[in-house]
Amino acid sequence: MANPNNHLEVLSAIKRRGGTFWTRIGTAFPTKDGSGYRLKLEYFPAPPDAEIVILPPKPKEREGH
Numbered sequence: 001m002a003n004p005n006n007h008l009e010v011l012s013a014i015k016r017r018g019g020t021f022w023t024r025i026g027t028a029f030p031t032k033d034g035s036g037y038r039l040k041l042e043y044f045p046a047p048p049d050a051e052i053v054i055l056p057p058k059p060k061e062r063e064g065h
Contacts, residue, residue: 011053012045028054
């Protein structure tokens with residue numbers, strides 16, 4: 001069985017005004033056999049120039065640090 005903590009974040013990247021604006025739009029979980037990923041999208045980017053990027057999650061910062 002796949003490790004539920006072994007996930008990737010699905011992000012939308014839109015280049016505007018000299019910068020890139022990132023929005024988390026969902027999560028990618030490995031399939032049980034490990035041959036692919038299952039996407040759970042919470043939002044789908046509407047702009048035609050949006051790129052969908054899948055990255056490992058950033059480590060959570062410890063509280064108070």
